[in-house]
Amino acid sequence: MTLRLDARIPPGSLAEKWNRHRFEMKLVNPANKRRHTIIVVGSGLAGGAAAATMSELGYNVKCFCFQDSPRRAHSIAAQGGINAAKNYQNDGDSIYRLFYDTIKGGDFRSREGNVYRLAELSVNIIDQCVAQGVPFAREYGGLLSNRSFGGAQVSRTFYARGQTGQQLLLGAYQALECQIARGGVTMYPRTEMLDLVVIDGKARGIVVRNLVTGAIESHAADAVVLATGGYSNLFFLSTNAQGCNATAIWRAYKRGAAFANPCFTQIHPTCIPVSGEHQSKLTLMSESLRNDGRVWVSKKPGDKRDPRQIPENERDYFLERKYPSFGNLAPRDIASRAVKEVCDEGRGVGESGLGVYLDFADAIKRLGIDVIRERYGNLFEMYQRITDENPYEVPMRIYPAVHYTMGGLWVDYNLMSNIEGLHVTGEANFSDHGANRLGASALMQGLADGYFIIPNTIGDYLASSKPQKVDTTHAAFKAAEDEVEERTKRFLSIKGKRTVASFHRELGQILWHNCGMSRNEAGLRTALRKIPELREEFWRNVNVPGSDVELNQALEKAGRVADFFELGELMCLDALHRTESCGGHFREESQTPDGEALRDDENFAYVAAWQFAGEGKIPVLNKEPLVFENVKLSQRSYK
Amino acid sequence: MNLTLHVWRQAGPKAPGKMVVYQATDISPDMSFLEMLDVVNERLTERGEVPIAFDHDCREGICGMCSLMINGVAHGPMKGTATCQLHMRSFKDGDTVYIEPWRARAFPVIKDLTVDRSALDRIIQAGGFITAPTGGAQDANTILVPKESVESAMDAAACIGCGACVAACPNASASLFTAAKVTHLGLLPQGQPERYRRALEMVDQMDLENFGSCTLHGECQEACPKEISMDTITRMNRDFIRGRLIGTRA
Ligand SMILES: Cc1cc2nc3c(=O)[nH]c(=O)nc-3n(C[C@H](O)[C@H](O)[C@H](O)COP(=O)(O)OP(=O)(O)OC[C@H]3O[C@@H](n4cnc5c(N)ncnc54)[C@H](O)[C@@H]3O)c2cc1C
Ligand code: SF4
Ligand code: FES
Numbered sequence: 085m086t087l088r089l090d091a092r093i094p095p096g097s098l099a100e101k102w103n104r105h106r107f108e109m110k111l112v113n114p115a116n117k118r119r120h121t122i123i124v125v126g127s128g129l130a131g132g133a134a135a136a137t138m139s140e141l142g143y144n145v146k147c148f149c150f151q152d153s154p155r156r157a158h159s160i161a162a163q164g165g166i167n168a169a170k171n172y173q174n175d176g177d178s179i180y181r182l183f184y185d186t187i188k189g190g191d192f193r194s195r196e197g198n199v200y201r202l203a204e205l206s207v208n209i210i211d212q213c214v215a216q217g218v219p220f221a222r223e224y225g226g227l228l229s230n231r232s233f234g235g236a237q238v239s240r241t242f243y244a245r246g247q248t249g250q251q252l253l254l255g256a257y258q259a260l261e262c263q264i265a266r267g268g269v270t271m272y273p274r275t276e277m278l279d280l281v282v283i284d285g286k287a288r289g290i291v292v293r294n295l296v297t298g299a300i301e302s303h304a305a306d307a308v309v310l311a312t313g314g315y316s317n318l319f320f321l322s323t324n325a326q327g328c329n330a331t332a333i334w335r336a337y338k339r340g341a342a343f344a345n346p347c348f349t350q351i352h353p354t355c356i357p358v359s360g361e362h363q364s365k366l367t368l369m370s371e372s373l374r375n376d377g378r379v380w381v382s383k384k385p386g387d388k389r390d391p392r393q394i395p396e397n398e399r400d401y402f403l404e405r406k407y408p409s410f411g412n413l414a415p416r417d418i419a420s421r422a423v424k425e426v427c428d429e430g431r432g433v434g435e436s437g438l439g440v441y442l443d444f445a446d447a448i449k450r451l452g453i454d455v456i457r458e459r460y461g462n463l464f465e466m467y468q469r470i471t472d473e474n475p476y477e478v479p480m481r482i483y484p485a486v487h488y489t490m491g492g493l494w495v496d497y498n499l500m501s502n503i504e505g506l507h508v509t510g511e512a513n514f515s516d517h518g519a520n521r522l523g524a525s526a527l528m529q530g531l532a533d534g535y536f537i538i539p540n541t542i543g544d545y546l547a548s549s550k551p552q553k554v555d556t557t558h559a560a561f562k563a564a565e566d567e568v569e570e571r572t573k574r575f576l577s578i579k580g581k582r583t584v585a586s587f588h589r590e591l592g593q594i595l596w597h598n599c600g601m602s603r604n605e606a607g608l609r610t611a612l613r614k615i616p617e618l619r620e621e622f623w624r625n626v627n628v629p630g631s632d633v634e635l636n637q638a639l640e641k642a643g644r645v646a647d648f649f650e651l652g653e654l655m656c657l658d659a660l661h662r663t664e665s666c667g668g669h670f671r672e673e674s675q676t677p678d679g680e681a682l683r684d685d686e687n688f689a690y691v692a693a694w695q696f697a698g699e700g701k702i703p704v705l706n707k708e709p710l711v712f713e714n715v716k717l718s719q720r721s722y723k
Numbered sequence: 724m725n726l727t728l729h730v731w732r733q734a735g736p737k738a739p740g741k742m743v744v745y746q747a748t749d750i751s752p753d754m755s756f757l758e759m760l761d762v763v764n765e766r767l768t769e770r771g772e773v774p775i776a777f778d779h780d781c782r783e784g785i786c787g788m789c790s791l792m793i794n795g796v797a798h799g800p801m802k803g804t805a806t807c808q809l810h811m812r813s814f815k816d817g818d819t820v821y822i823e824p825w826r827a828r829a830f831p832v833i834k835d836l837t838v839d840r841s842a843l844d845r846i847i848q849a850g851g852f853i854t855a856p857t858g859g860a861q862d863a864n865t866i867l868v869p870k871e872s873v874e875s876a877m878d879a880a881a882c883i884g885c886g887a888c889v890a891a892c893p894n895a896s897a898s899l900f901t902a903a904k905v906t907h908l909g910l911l912p913q914g915q916p917e918r919y920r921r922a923l924e925m926v927d928q929m930d931l932e933n934f935g936s937c938t939l940h941g942e943c944q945e946a947c948p949k950e951i952s953m954d955t956i957t958r959m960n961r962d963f964i965r966g967r968l969i970g971t972r973a
Contacts, residue, residue, distance in 0.1 A: 133857075156787060217855075219907070220863075244877060258847060261848045265848040362759075364761055469808055472753070635776055
């Protein structure tokens, strides 16, 4: 029962595709739009922008988020910036260059058609955001300012201090609130989607839990859009917010939506290291620090000396040693792996031994403390607030952390999954970043999906599928509600001995060690054995206090962790089957003689789309071949 | 380190609440304040008690979800720092710490330390936006914005909507929150067409939501984790009065 996965990429040259597609898509008569209800789950960049824009077009929109306000979606935390091929700097940028950089950065595991459209729309995003009042950085003459980012050779990143995500999200949030006031959007904050309802093969609604009262409720619609973000929290420790979860996409998977490339996760090299068992999250330190900081550890394992007492010749500047031409600026995946390696050798620093130095002493000597303060002052301050160490005097300690998930629900060019009417946008889908995402391109994708793509493609779906009227009295809603209810009760009735967090932490450890920065067959098999064991214990021995008719944060967490167990297993299965290395997925068995990732284009130039086959059954692997008509596949090298 | 916590427990919006004492033992000074509460909650759960409910999400001072009055101070003792970024090294071994929810008429308690701040969203609904439907924008560089304007706009736009200003204010006014948005948008050329109407509508909504009025105590500015300046309130008042004078409302 394999699926027919048709990406529905429009014909024609890259530059023609989207334009032509927009013309060929069917339109919904303006007077009929308000008769269509669309559910948007998520209020981040991808969801907030979509909900506001579809309401502007006249649709009746219902938008959901689990936080107390749509403004708090995790998009708010993005720091660095957003890419756009404006070529305002006249430095040779173009839509084609942004397209090419993104395809190559993704290690040739994404679709040309989707990525080209993303690059095309990037310019409209900046225009839209400026019109809304997003305070992007400016030059003295009043024009927009840019910076370089993520290894690109052109300067195309727009930013609002270190709070780009916040300002972009507030722009979308304000547009959304404007539509809520107009009555076009009904907002459901503190509400969590717990199931998808599929009727006659079409997505027709969702079942949610009101997180304040505990009430289980159904909502029906003509189409459903999931914009629920990424699943990095699978690993327990990540740079994501505490509430980030995979429940919405996982429930959809179990209702038949294919899950694509779950093993493609991104690990960011420069985060503040773990300080102890109690740690609940990891904080990202901007990658820009590696422009001036030098990464090193002692040559001796277990060296507990004050770093300032370790003489030069007893230090190992391992990135400079291993990658002489890129040095400390080696790309994210490469740098992360190198850090892990020296820590595994027992040469890591800090109390836990999981960290390396990022040292500014030389830069301060060379440039003076004022220049360093001007460049990185706010980051140094944040670092000091968290660690209580002064990075002007003592080297910073950094360690890689899980940051982003390229995998997600499979979607076609219209951002529709293989379930008709179920659309997926933003980090929750898999479409544009292949096996590795470039910096400043997730914000771009979320907004392209939300402002410009889904509002168009959803009209085509509604106009061509003409959904029949369905309401929440339909038996399918009742059945889904019962299942949700039953599951909720089950968590509360176990009354075991371990907290949800203790299971989550243990799952995170299994995944981090076996399906993290580097992966091998033995480790993945170990994980695939341990996860089901732990999951079995979870369902027998978890302790979820309180009741289901009130605000119950332990219950919320239990549901999310239960889904993490299952997705974690799928992630390992995917990682096991993909015996090549590509992007963030490094299989130790597949490396070049000098230890670099070795792709296997002959056997793995495809999207792995997994399909649920029933509880306890091995999911079915479907392959969407990736066709490259415009770019030539090449091996990345950073020596 | 060991601490004695006095925590506000309230089972639901209508239930009576009271302070309950807990011992927080073996706390590392490197923990954040919320991680300390995580530890307390883990232990409560293991003892079969109901953990303390509190709001939080990003834990890096940007989402505005965390709150907490700590020893009577909104977001605790460290200036310019949200509760989630406060670390236990700001406390001493043996300290007694009082932890309460935001208290304001417009922020009813949901449970324990969580409150309903949806009134802030409704203030934004009233006018905290620039009307710019998707698709109609001109090229971004055709709008020139002086660097100074955009820097000041950004200072105000940094508001995370946490509501600490309300909790700290003796009148429970939401003036700093509202003024931050009025200032952010009012300083930009794009925000001019709706500038006075925006101030009028947002201030009126603030009154409707049962927030108190501003008597310039300045507690808001002290408590604000993003150090938003009270100058924004002066600016909002000016725009509000101007709006009244020119009768900008349709
Ligand atoms: C620390 C950090 C820094 C980053 N910096 C950058 C950067 O500089 N540039 C860049 O391009 N990218 C960056 N990224 C990545 C980027 O921020 C995210 O990929 C992007 O914002 C995701 O947007 P989204 O709309 O898909 O999801 P989110 O913003 O995560 O929104 C998810 C929404 O779904 C809701 N939701 C989730 N599950 C449910 C459910 N079951 N029921 C109801 N609602 C639900 C949530 O409430 C929320 O509203 C960064 C990421 C992190 C973590
Ligand atoms: S003005 Fe300051 S205190 Fe008030 S909501 Fe904004 S960030 Fe919080
Ligand atoms: S938890 Fe996000 S600001 Fe504190």
